[in-house]
Amino acid sequence: MAQIQWFPGHMAKARNQVQEKLKLVDLVLEIVDSRVPEASRNPMMNQIVGQKPRIMVLNKKDLADPQKTAEWLAYYRKQGYEAIAIDAQHARRLQQIPQLARQMMKAKLEKQKSRGIRNPGLRAMCIGIPNVGKSTVLNRLVKKNIAVTGNRPGVTKNQQWLTADDTFQVLDTPGILWPKFEDESVGNKLALTGAIADTVYQADTVGLFGLTFFQQGYPQALRKAYGLNDDDMAQKPADLMIALSQKWGYGEEYNRAAERVIFDARQGKFGPFTLEVPGDLDGHAE
Numbered sequence: 001m002a003q004i005q006w007f008p009g010h011m012a013k014a015r016n017q018v019q020e021k022l023k024l025v026d027l028v029l030e031i032v033d034s035r036v037p038e039a040s041r042n043p044m045m046n047q048i049v050g051q052k053p054r055i056m057v058l059n060k061k062d063l064a065d066p067q068k069t070a071e072w073l074a075y076y077r078k079q080g081y082e083a084i085a086i087d088a089q090h091a092r093r094l095q096q097i098p099q100l101a102r103q104m105m106k107a108k109l110e111k112q113k114s115r116g117i118r119n120p121g122l123r124a125m126c127i128g129i130p131n132v133g134k135s136t137v138l139n140r141l142v143k144k145n146i147a148v149t150g151n152r153p154g155v156t157k158n159q160q161w162l163t164a165d166d167t168f169q170v171l172d173t174p175g176i177l178w179p180k181f182e183d184e185s186v187g188n189k190l191a192l193t194g195a196i197a198d199t200v201y202q203a204d205t206v207g208l209f210g211l212t213f214f215q216q217g218y219p220q221a222l223r224k225a226y227g228l229n230d231d232d233m234a235q236k237p238a239d240l241m242i243a244l245s246q247k248w249g250y251g252e253e254y255n256r257a258a259e260r261v262i263f264d265a266r267q268g269k270f271g272p273f274t275l276e277v278p279g280d281l282d283g284h285a286e
């Protein structure tokens, strides 16, 4: 995973690049991680994308809590977006995305047809923070072996388009934007899900955040994964971490226990999980 260190200059440059490319497309596929749909969004996405039609693509749905994914889909639809949950990693093709795009853009396509364009096409670009699965989505959108790239006269030179189907093309390079850094819980969520490189967070903090979350949110899964009893589960998270550290033979090297909790969460040892729900956003309107 390429970890990008964002500095203000980088942010401005990334934003400009995305805005240039936005001029070339009819719609945007905003890719987010289903486990952390809001924490994995760029904080300025609405300003950057503006009025351009957008599909919220909740990727990695295989790792997320299905009930909460359904809540998020409903939330984004209520906000006026199209929204879809996918598992790009294990999907063979992602035809649902072009289909949804055509449905969303129906009025525009009809208009073009009425003007004599026989088979009007749509162009899209993927945008998201690092590690949400933009490249994987692109790969799955494109027909195998027919990943035709080519310059189109009349638009920006060297702009490569990938062909998803007869009437749907997607920009070959995704727009990469920075994650939110505003509050600590966002950092913890992104670190726990692996969006932030291991070198830029404190394992003991993130591990304790994870243990606290699973103890409250998915107690049965935690209990089963670590063979815990009622007394273990009744402990405060920090005390439970100490107990686990001893149980695993790490003694007072609590950071090793914390690292193990992080590793296990990412590996799916506690099953699918979602770290935030739309209700968490009350009073935090964008």
Ligand SMILES: Nc1nc2c(ncn2[C@@H]2O[C@H](COP(=O)(O)OP(=O)(O)O)[C@@H](O)[C@H]2O)c(=O)[nH]1
Residues within 6 Å of the ligand: 059, 060, 061, 062, 063, 086, 087, 088, 089, 090, 128, 129, 130, 131, 132, 133, 134, 135, 136, 137
């Ligand atoms: N489980 C799961 N993993 C995924 C999915 N999509 C992508 N990944 C994995 O997430 C990591 C980052 O994906 P990548 O496409 O490189 O993200 P990008 O940085 O946004 O381009 C890779 O290890 C992918 O294999 C998904 O739907 N489910």
Ligand SMILES: [Mg+2]
Residues within 6 Å of the ligand: 134, 135, 136
């Ligand atoms: Mg990539």
